[in-house]
Amino acid sequence: MRRRPGIGGLQNAAAARDQYRALGQNVAQIRTDLMKEQLATFKSQLEDFARKHKNDIRKNPAFRSQFHDMCTKVGVDPLASNKGFWAELLGIGDFYYELGVQIVDICLATRPHNGGLINLQELCNLLRRRRKNDREAVSEDDCLRAISKLKVLGNGFEVISVGKRKLVRSVPTELNKDHNEILELAQSQGFVTVDEVERRLSWTSGRAIDALDTLLDEGLAMIDDGHKDGIRRYWFPCVSSISTLVGADT
Amino acid sequence: MAGNWLEAVELTSSGRPVLLPSEIECSLLSAVDLECEDLPNFPNLKSGILTLTTHRLLWVSDSSSQGASSAIPLASISHIFSAKKSLKSIFASPRIRFQLSVSPDGRVSNSGSGSRSVVVTMVVRGKGADLDVFLTKFWDNWRGRAWETGNADVTSGSESVSGSTSSGLYTKEGTVRMVGVSGILRKEQEMWETTDKSLQDAFQDLNALMSKAKEMVMLAEKMRQKLLSGSTSQPGAAEDEELGSKQEMQDWLLSVGIISPVTKESAGALYHQQLSRQLADFVRLPLERAGGMINLIDIYCLFNRARGTELISPEDLLQACFLWEKFDVPVMLRKFDSGVMVIQNKSHSDEEIFARIKTLATKPDALRTGISASDAAITLGVAPGMAKEHLLTAESKGFLCRDISPDGFRFYINLFPEIDPNNVYLVKDYGVYDTWLKVASASR
Known part of the structure; x- marks a missing residue:
């Protein structure tokens, strides 16, 4: 093809380029759509297989590792046991272990946002989303039962009640860095309030109350309800600026 | 020298063999001797753990501290004798015999084309091992010839993946024009149709999937890469969902895969012991990330995630942790008074913490007013609950003294060891005692 000179030729070339680009984008669009579709089939098939052929998959170590490989690559949770009659009745079988x-897993994933404290209901919702192909939805009771199975591994995981809500705490006191942040916050004036903690650290109220309660139990904080505005203050006599103050008085 | 006859196996810090890239562990037997009468210089391999993998037979000495280990590539086996059932075999320890081809100088050859053949006898002294099952697996793996396909597939697999990604057509507009648009579109469509078809074929039933497993793994990898890399320019409502699935995939990447999880089926009586070793190898990385101490329940999740469908129960995990005391592993289980259990590095443990507490307690201010749990928490960068625990341990070791006053529970450096029992009034002009004296008199 010979290139024609002049403005007309340039315009033609530009138009052709635009057309190619449009076509390219079109193809790209179709391609991603198709791939998504295929990925969805792939996923649902894998999930089906994980459920149906669990035992057969286990028997063959070489195939098992390949199966896992597929699952991890396309983002399928290979844990998909049905609750079944015996699990429901006696709590045996893999179902509750899987849960x-x-x-x-969910607690670990959400820890950066919530500091290891999650609403039971939210946890349940996330769990259901993860097991969306499951025929029977997971209830809060199932969650509680699954958590109680973890008791063998120490008290690092517990369900606590704050007000009417139930919260799941996945970080034990010994490893909880929230307390350090509160102590740091308290250093400036020697006390904090629930409001202040929530605002300054942008925490949910459950998280702040839980942390302050633990500090009370540990004997690091003291409650002061006697202030005029009626807001409870948590004093930290152990925070060094105050103790030097006391030291200077005597 | 025993080592030059058979190849040695690399062992992990907990004494488990390190496997080759696509090698998978299939079965374990305990208390196995390997004997060979044809070779005078055959090493003395008595009472070890025998691991059958898809590629090799691995023999690791029971007392793993010696680290004696050998590997026999399945490729070098030229024949496996079927078990003889005789009256004698009922009373003696069960044996499995197989023929190895070796080179003239008595080394096991990898190719299986050695000039000499020797017969090796495996004597299984361990009780409760199901030898028939083992023998079947042995045969299957030997006939499976995984070592041949493994290497070839790895290379060709990566080629095909990279090949298909570089065939992205509209990245360079020049190529589009040269090949012709309709041609590319047709090719594109063909590609999708074949993918569709292979997906359909593979998921017909389990056997079909097994035979197509490698292909499917590659397809999965391809899809993942495309979805993760591209489609950032996609506008519209699909964005949200897409972000979700992307997130999901990245989450999954976090789980480090254990390719050959120890199972009850593969390890039999050795289950807990091997599980314990595998766990010790596994926790190293998460522990490092968590700063030397991690909740046992977190590990339960991570470990199971890495194992895929081979879940272990919390009870098994605990058992595995208890067994660490018996092996030489760099990690330990620790239980707090509160009932919380954590895993920590042995090296991370007390010595370093005590040193830091001591430095803290000998600062001028601390000498005068002592330190509290929250002071220690801030300095050590750990939670107050944990800091208190450390202070109490330091006290029990005699580094600190406690003082209970209206100010609360405070700790001071322990000066009593500094005082000379023969001359209690002697004022030393060096050491901690001296520093304390100076600080104390200055504040007065």
Whole structure:
């Protein structure tokens, strides 16, 4: 093809380029759509297989590792046991263990946002989303049961009640860095209020109350309800600026 | 020298063999001797753990501290004798015999084309091992010849993946024009149709999937890469969902896969012991990330995630942790008074913490007013609950003294060891005692 000179030729070339680009984008669009579709089929098939052929998959170590490979690559949770009659009745079988692993997984994933404290209801919702192909929805009771199975591994995981809500705490006191942040906050004036903690650290109220309660139990904080505005203050006599103050008085 | 006859196996810090890239562990037997009468210089391999993998037979000495280990590539086995059922075999320890081809100088050859053949006898002294099952697996793996396909597939697999990604057509507009648009579109469509078809074929039933497993793994990898890399320019409502699935995939990447999880089926009586070793190898990385201490329940989740469908129960995990005391592993289980259990590095443990507490307690201010749990928490960068625990341990070791006053529970450096029992009034002009004296008199 010979290139024609002049403005007309340039315009033609530009138009052709635009057309190619449009076509390219079109193809790209179709391609991603198709791939998504295929990925969805792939996923649902894998999930089906994980459920139906669980035992057969286990028997063959070489195939098992390949199956896991597929699952991890396309983002399928290979844990998909049905609850079944015996699990429901006696709590035996893998179902509750699987739930347990998935629950801890969710707690680990959300820890950066919530500091290891999650509403039971929210946890349940996330769990259901993860097991969306499951025929029977997971209830809060199932969650509680699965968590109780983890008790063997120490008290690092517990369900606590704050007000009417139930919260799941996945970080034990010994490893909880929230307390350090409160102490740091308290250093400036020697006390904090729930409001202040929530605002300054942008925490949910459950998280702040839980942390302050633990500090009370540990004997690091003291409650002061006697202030005029009626807001409870948590004093920290152990925070060094105050103790030097006391030291200077005597 | 025993080592030059058979290849040695690399062992992990907990004494488990390190497997080759696509090698998978299939079965374990305990208390196995390997004997060979044809070779005078055959090493003395008595009472070890025998691991059958898809590629090799691995023999690791029971007392793993010696680290004696050998590997026999399945490729070098030229024949496996079927078990003889005789009256004698009922009373003696069960044996499995197989023929190895070796080179003239008595080394096991990898190719299986050695000039000499020797017969090796495996004597299984361990009780409760199901030898028939083992023998079947042995045969299957030997006939499976995984070592041949493994290497070839790895290379060709990566080629095909990279090949298909570089065939992205509209990245360079020049190529589009040269090949012709309709041609590319047709090719594109063909590609999708074949993918569709292979997906359909593979998921017909389990056997079909097994035979197509490698292909499917590659397809999965391809899809993942495309979805993760591209489609950032996609506008519209699909964005949200897409972000979700992307997130999901990245989450999954976090789980480090254990390719050959120890199972009850593969390890039999050795289950807990091997599980314990595998766990010790596994926790190293998460522990490092968590700063030397991690909640046992977190590990339960991570470990199971890495194992895929081979879940272990919390009870098994605990058992595995208890067994660490018996092996030489760099990690330990620790239980707090509160009932919380954590895993920590042995090296991370007390010595370093005590040193830091001591430095803290000998600062001028601390000498005068002592330190509290929250002071220690801030300095050590750990939670107050944990800091208190450390202070109490330091006290029990004699580094600190406690003082209970209206100010609360405070700790001071322990000066009593500094005082000379023969001359209690002697004022030393060096050491901690001296520093304390100076600080104390200055504040007065």
